[in-house]
Amino acid sequence: MTTPRTRHRLLIAGFIAALAVIGIGVQWSHDAAPRVPLDVVPAGAEDPESVEARTLTCERTLPDAPTRDLEEVEPVGRVSSEAVNSCPDAFDGQVVVYYGEVVGDVLQRDGGAWTLVNDDAYALTLGPLSGHGDFEGGNSGLAVWLPGQLATLADEPGNADRRGDVLRVNGVVRRADPEDGGGLTLRAIQAEVVFEAQYLETPVNRVQALVAAVFTLVAIGVVVWDRRLRARR
Amino acid sequence: MLLAPSVDDVKAIIRASATGVLVFSLGIALLAPVALVLGEANAATALLVGAAPAVAMAVLGRRIPTSSLRLTWTRAIVTATTTWIACACVAAVPLYLSGHFVGVDAAFFDAVSGVTNTGHSLVADLDHLPRSLVLLRSWMEVAGGAAFLFVGQSLLEARRALATSLTPGDTMGEHVMPGTGKGLRRTWRTIAALGITGVVGVGVALSVAGVPLASLPITTISLVAAAATTGGFIPNTGAVGAYHSVVVEFMLVVLMLGGATSVGVLAAAARRQHDRIRNDFSFQVYVGMLAAVLAGTMVGLARAGTFEAVVPVARHGIFSAVAAVTTTGLSTVAPELFISDFGVLAPAALVTGMAVGGMLGSMSGGFSTLRMGLLAKGVISDVRKVLQPEGAVSRVGWMRLGRREVLTDAHVRSAATTVMLFLIGILAGATVLLWADGRIALRGALLTATSAIGNVGLDVGVLEPGQAWYVTTTFTILMLLGRLQWLGIFAAIGFVVAIVQGRR
Numbered sequence: 001m002t003t004p005r006t007r008h009r010l011l012i013a014g015f016i017a018a019l020a021v022i023g024i025g026v027q028w029s030h031d032a033a034p035r036v037p038l039d040v041v042p043a044g045a046e047d048p049e050s051v052e053a054r055t056l057t058c059e060r061t062l063p064d065a066p067t068r069d070l071e072e073v074e075p076v077g078r079v080s081s082e083a084v085n086s087c088p089d090a091f092d093g094q095v096v097v098y099y100g101e102v103v104g105d106v107l108q109r110d111g112g113a114w115t116l117v118n119d120d121a122y123a124l125t126l127g128p129l130s131g132h133g134d135f136e137g138g139n140s141g142l143a144v145w146l147p148g149q150l151a152t153l154a155d156e157p158g159n160a161d162r163r164g165d166v167l168r169v170n171g172v173v174r175r176a177d178p179e180d181g182g183g184l185t186l187r188a189i190q191a192e193v194v195f196e197a198q199y200l201e202t203p204v205n206r207v208q209a210l211v212a213a214v215f216t217l218v219a220i221g222v223v224v225w226d227r228r229l230r231a232r233r
Numbered sequence: 234m235l236l237a238p239s240v241d242d243v244k245a246i247i248r249a250s251a252t253g254v255l256v257f258s259l260g261i262a263l264l265a266p267v268a269l270v271l272g273e274a275n276a277a278t279a280l281l282v283g284a285a286p287a288v289a290m291a292v293l294g295r296r297i298p299t300s301s302l303r304l305t306w307t308r309a310i311v312t313a314t315t316t317w318i319a320c321a322c323v324a325a326v327p328l329y330l331s332g333h334f335v336g337v338d339a340a341f342f343d344a345v346s347g348v349t350n351t352g353h354s355l356v357a358d359l360d361h362l363p364r365s366l367v368l369l370r371s372w373m374e375v376a377g378g379a380a381f382l383f384v385g386q387s388l389l390e391a392r393r394a395l396a397t398s399l400t401p402g403d404t405m406g407e408h409v410m411p412g413t414g415k416g417l418r419r420t421w422r423t424i425a426a427l428g429i430t431g432v433v434g435v436g437v438a439l440s441v442a443g444v445p446l447a448s449l450p451i452t453t454i455s456l457v458a459a460a461a462t463t464g465g466f467i468p469n470t471g472a473v474g475a476y477h478s479v480v481v482e483f484m485l486v487v488l489m490l491g492g493a494t495s496v497g498v499l500a501a502a503a504r505r506q507h508d509r510i511r512n513d514f515s516f517q518v519y520v521g522m523l524a525a526v527l528a529g530t531m532v533g534l535a536r537a538g539t540f541e542a543v544v545p546v547a548r549h550g551i552f553s554a555v556a557a558v559t560t561t562g563l564s565t566v567a568p569e570l571f572i573s574d575f576g577v578l579a580p581a582a583l584v585t586g587m588a589v590g591g592m593l594g595s596m597s598g599g600f601s602t603l604r605m606g607l608l609a610k611g612v613i614s615d616v617r618k619v620l621q622p623e624g625a626v627s628r629v630g631w632m633r634l635g636r637r638e639v640l641t642d643a644h645v646r647s648a649a650t651t652v653m654l655f656l657i658g659i660l661a662g663a664t665v666l667l668w669a670d671g672r673i674a675l676r677g678a679l680l681t682a683t684s685a686i687g688n689v690g691l692d693v694g695v696l697e698p699g700q701a702w703y704v705t706t707t708f709t710i711l712m713l714l715g716r717l718q719w720l721g722i723f724a725a726i727g728f729v730v731a732i733v734q735g736r737r
Contacts, residue, residue: 008240011297015290022286026326029282033275033332085569103360104469105452107443107477114443116471122358129358130275135335138697139360139470143477160273160363175574182545183474184566184574205275208330212278215285222289226296 025211032207038127041101041166041195081119081142084173088184092175098186099124099194100141101166103158106151113151117144117167117186118158127163131200144169144186145179156197166195237731238307244299246312251294253316253380258287258323260372268365276331276363283326287319307724313384314717314725317377321345324373331366333357335698338705345709347373349716350381350596352465352562352690355705357698360470364451367468371455374464375424378596381716382420382496422503423496427488431457434484442478456481460488463597465562465690474565479548482565486555493559493591494519506635514631518606519558519592527554529582537576553579557586560598562690569694572677584680587689588655598688598715600655604648606631611645654719658686658711665707666695682708686715 002010075095084091101123107114121136122129129135144167146154158164171188174180262284268277321344329340339355346353347370356362436453444452455468469475473482491499498516501509510516531550540546549565556563564571571580590599614629621627629640662682666673673695681695685708696708714722 004240018286018290026282026330029279030330030332033330085567086573088570088574104471104475105444105448109443109477114475114477116360116469116475118360118470120358122361128361130332130361130363133332135357135699137357137699139358141360141470143471143475158361160361163361176540176545178542178545180477181479181548182540182542183477184570202275205278208275208278208282212281212285215289216281219285219289219292222292226292229296 022215025215029205029208029211033133033205034203035131035133036201036203037132038163038198038200040126041124041163079173081117081140084142084184084186085140088173088175091173094173095189096171096173096186098142098144098169098171099166100144100169101158102154102156102164103139103141106154106157108151112145112147113154115144115146115154115157116141117169123158123163124166127198128158128160128200130160130202142186143180143183144171144188144191146188146191150188150191153191153193158197160200162197162199165193165197168192168194237734238728241299241301242308243732244297245301245303245308246315247294247297248299249308249312250316250319251291251297253312254287254319254323255291255295257320257376258284258291260376261323261327261369262288264365264368264372267368268363271364273363273365276327276365279327279330280365280369282330283323287323307728309384310721310724311728314713314721316380316384317348317713317717317721320373320376320380321348324348324369327366327369328356331363333359333362333366336702338702338709339698339700342705342709343370344373345712346690347464347466348377348380349688349712350374350377350462350464350560350598351685351688351712351715352459353685353692353696353708353712354466354690355696355698355700359468362468364448367451367455370466370468371458371464374458374462374466377716378462378464378492379420379424381596382424382594383417419500420496423499426499427461427491428457430491431461431484431488434487435460435481438478438480438484439476442476442481444476456485457488459563460485460561461492461596463489463492463559463561463591463595463688465556465560467563470567472564472567473552474567482548482552485563486552489555489559489561489563492561493595493597495592495594497594498592509635512632512635514606514633515592515601515603518602518609522586522589522602522605523554523558526558526582526586527551529585530554530557530579533576533579533582536578537574539574539576539579550579553583554586557583557689557691558589558591560587560590560687560689562587562684562692564691568692571680571691571693572674577676580676580680583691584683587680587683587687587691588659590687590689600648600651600687604651607640607644607648608652610640611648614640614645651718655686655715658714659683662686662707662711665704669701669704682711685711688712688715 078097079091100117100119102115103118104116118139118141120140122139126132126134126136153167154165156165168191169186169188170190171186174185174187176182177185261280265277265280268280321341324347325341325344328334328343329337333356334340334343335357342355432453435457436449439449439453459465459467467473473485498510498513527550530553531546534540534546534550540549552565588599589605590601591597593601593603610629610631617627630637631640659679659682662685663678666678666681677693677695680693684691
């Protein structure tokens with residue numbers, strides 16, 4: 001006959017042991033995740049990020065500053081979304097070159113389509129994280145308007161299963177685009193697919209499947225046992 | 234002198250927590266078949282690895298015999314704390330196994346962010362995240378928001394059982410849900426109404442905006458959960474602006490306002506008791522706060538020259554102000570632009586709104602409009618005392634849904650304590666960020682810390698994947714402190730200390 005104190009100690013020990021088993025199972029599953037990395041996209045190798053773009057300042061244009069016509073604007077070369085987001089005023093109205101992967105939903109509208117185009121490491125160099133497991137910060141991208149026929153270019157956006165089409169976009173940065181209610185946009189003048197969408201072929205994590213099966217069977221066993229005990233009462 | 238809790242107290246807390254964990258874990262387990270249908274086998278098994286042991290342990294926990302299941306004040310508040318932490322542990326498992334988090338601490342951070350309706354995320358490569366994990370995040374927001382309302386109910390009942398007076402400083406929702414059955418039904422109706430309105434309205438708006446049919450259901454669910462529960466997690470880096478639709482933004486504004494309005498006020502609105510709502514002090518402060526933050530944001534955006542026309546100022550100003558005051562943390566622009574393109578005044582107004590938050594008895598965070606109002610009334614009362622002749626007695630009161638309350642020192646003290654603790658939390662969080670990374674600006678650090686403790690989730694690019702463990706730990710604690718209004722965490726710590734050191 002066990003005393004209440006002993007019973008409580010056994011319960012606590014059982015709880016800690018269960019936590020340890022769960023922890024081992026979780027870590028084992030995590031470490032066993034299979035990786036099949038995608039090819040590195042050679043996008044933009046011929047277009048290194050523009051020196052001119054980096055030398056632009058982040059000083060805000062005053063509201064009464066003279067506006068420039070598009071014809072007066074000089075192209076600044078290749079830019080990154082990080083530079084544009086950190087310094088939107090400096091790129092306002094500039095014609096730029098931008099490389100990135102189409103991700104998320106392509107929103108078809110009259111006269112074109114809105115897309116989100118990312119140029120982070122998961123988009124251009126490493127591919128989706130689940131394929132390689134190398135952490136390179138977060139995502140970063142720009143909203144790109146693809147007018148007319150250019151909208152058909154982004155037919156395979158990236159998601160959990162694939163890296164989407166990688167585009168080279170030549171367009172104008174609009175810091176507060178009046179046609180988008182004041183959003184920061186890149187309005188494409190020209191665009192082309194430089195790298196077709198590529199599907200991930202991630203195999204099933206067998207260790208994780210095994211751990212899930214064992215845990216699920218135990219859980220079902222406990223629930224059935226509990227229901228039987230309740231039914232007896 | 235601390236009195237050690239009885240074994241029955243501990244058993245009752247385990248049983249009550251187990252019920253919450255069981256419901257939460259079953260919800261996660263049900264997502265596994267959805268993941269399989271979506272062709273995400275590894276996500277399905279990850280969900281089961283997290284949910285199955287939690288279901289088993291919760292069922293066993295509910296079998297622990299106890300002589301009394303009565304939910305006293307202490308039991309209720311410790312139960313709430315342990316349930317929140319346990320649910321976050323369960324949700325952290327599939328997140329960690331997804332491979333989108335640098336470490337266990339980052340996965341736990343995201344899980345806490347989800348169940349506390351904060352919206353911060355340390356997920357790496359969000360745009361390639363499996364859709365079933367987006368649904369998991371939405372489930373965490375819905376469960377966390379609903380639990381926040383129901384726990385308020387339980388705490389209210391506990392206070393009544395102990396026959397003590399209710400003060401506005403006591404956690405939350407002291408007047409919003411009278412009577413368990415009626416209050417529970419009212420809470421369910423509120424959640425259902427917000428959910429149905431949201432799914433229909435946002436679904437149609439997204440469809441018109443051009444979201445493809447294949448991704449419409451999951452996008453709709455995630456946006457509705459993010460707005461209506463004030464959770465604020467958006468499954469893309471472009472934020473709400475990625476949908477380029479004023480109609481979508483309008484629907485989300487309606488849901489955010491609904492989620493941050495107390496259940497009592499929503500129920501009064503359903504009964505067309507407009508006078509009660511108009512006279513309700515908490516509601517008045519809420520509306521006043523919204524107007525002040527809106528004005529500050531729009532003036533700030535106009536002064537900074539962020540937008541040159543009135544329509545964009547109004548569109549982005551209204552959305553940002555509502556997202557801040559309702560502590561939803563959604564944005565129409567890339568978060569970095571709050572620092573790089575919004576000037577100084579607009580972010581300052583938004584931070585103020587984030588700190589104050591929505592109404593008590595709603596799903597929003599912050600230290601609440603009622604506490605803000607009571608503090609202001611306390612100051613006015615003190616000034617009156619100074620100006621009045623000696624011996625004069627003045628009573629300051631306020632209306633809450635048709636009843637007149639008299640302001641007491643306990644009200645003001647309680648509100649002041651909460652506000653002070655919030656400010657300490659903001660300073661602590663900002664200090665840790667500045668310590669961790671010298672490149673972070675003070676403005677960004679203060680905004681991020683306020684966002685965490687106010688359960689807002691608006692990040693300006695400061696909290697990113699790969700943060701040092703002590704940053705993630707600090708901000709995880711801040712989110713829990715904010716959601717449990719400090720008292721829950723203090724009570725749980727006191728409970729553990731009493732077990733170890735208390736007199737039997």
